[in-house]
Amino acid sequence: MAAIAVAFGTTFSACKKVDEIKETTVSAEDNATMESAFASTYDVADDVSSSDSRFGKSGNTILPSGAVFTVTDSIFDTDGDGIAYTLDFGSSANGILCNDGIYRAGILRIEQSKKFSEIDCQLTIDIVDADGYYIGDGTHMTHITGKSVITRTAENEANFKVTDGKGKNDNGTIEFYTDKTVKRTVDNGVGTIGDEFEASGNGGGKNRNGDTYTYTTPVPLYKKIQDGCSNTFVKGKIELTNSSNSTLTIDFDPYNDGACDKIAEVTLPGNIKKIITVN
Numbered sequence: 001m002a003a004i005a006v007a008f009g010t011t012f013s014a015c016k017k018v019d020e021i022k023e024t025t026v027s028a029e030d031n032a033t034m035e036s037a038f039a040s041t042y043d044v045a046d047d048v049s050s051s052d053s054r055f056g057k058s059g060n061t062i063l064p065s066g067a068v069f070t071v072t073d074s075i076f077d078t079d080g081d082g083i084a085y086t087l088d089f090g091s092s093a094n095g096i097l098c099n100d101g102i103y104r105a106g107i108l109r110i111e112q113s114k115k116f117s118e119i120d121c122q123l124t125i126d127i128v129d130a131d132g133y134y135i136g137d138g139t140h141m142t143h144i145t146g147k148s149v150i151t152r153t154a155e156n157e158a159n160f161k162v163t164d165g166k167g168k169n170d171n172g173t174i175e176f177y178t179d180k181t182v183k184r185t186v187d188n189g190v191g192t193i194g195d196e197f198e199a200s201g202n203g204g205g206k207n208r209n210g211d212t213y214t215y216t217t218p219v220p221l222y223k224k225i226q227d228g229c230s231n232t233f234v235k236g237k238i239e240l241t242n243s244s245n246s247t248l249t250i251d252f253d254p255y256n257d258g259a260c261d262k263i264a265e266v267t268l269p270g271n272i273k274k275i276i277t278v279n
Helices: 002-051
Strands: 068-073 083-088 103-105 107-112 122-127 134-136 141-154 157-169 172-186 196-206 212-224 235-242 247-251 263-268 272-277
Touching: 002 083, 002 107, 002 122, 002 134, 002 141, 002 157, 002 172, 002 196, 002 212, 002 235, 002 247, 002 263, 002 272, 141 172, 157 196
Parallel strands: none
Antiparallel strands: 068 083, 083 107, 103 134, 107 122, 122 141, 134 141, 141 157, 157 172, 172 196, 196 212, 212 235, 235 247, 247 263, 263 272
């Protein structure tokens, strides 16, 4: 009987470990998806606010010819509530291809408190379910909702907060929030395409199975705004802790080459490594 009890205990411990690893792996995949999806909302809001001729510089922008840019409130100073505009990427299930290589569908609603070049300018991005905003590679699309606020804190720096973020795709529903500092490290001066950013901060959420997690960025996440690179980060690491207190690392540059791919490496408890694709 004692031998059976020991065997049962060993089996239970092994199963628990496998479950923890599975939970952590799922959290890593879902976090990488949401990090990339919401980072891309930052990209397009930054692009419009700094590239449209009414707001600042002009040049190569993310918006494709098929996107409809509508200003619903164009007065900064006299009405006291800034300006507002919408970006409509259409209703195609697969989205339309934008100039950063990302497919987008649906509507983004953005409010802007002042010119983006001014410190303390706030961009509020409100993504509601009814507007059907999707992002992805044209085949794997994620429907995201939530509220994001970008606050300009320095000439090339902003705070980026996401609250009540949700993503729905073929895998299920994911919840997400984050609070980051985003720095523009390369500015080509004629538009957002070609610019580069790094982001560091913390956040968390729930994976598709309802398991909670939190994370930090021990190595800043680096992104290039160009076709083939913009889907996700080319460098950087996330340290993620799941609901069982297991910790893992997501490395967006596992081969140390800064490649424009969608590959990341997850290092699990016990130094188990797994390559994942960020969709």
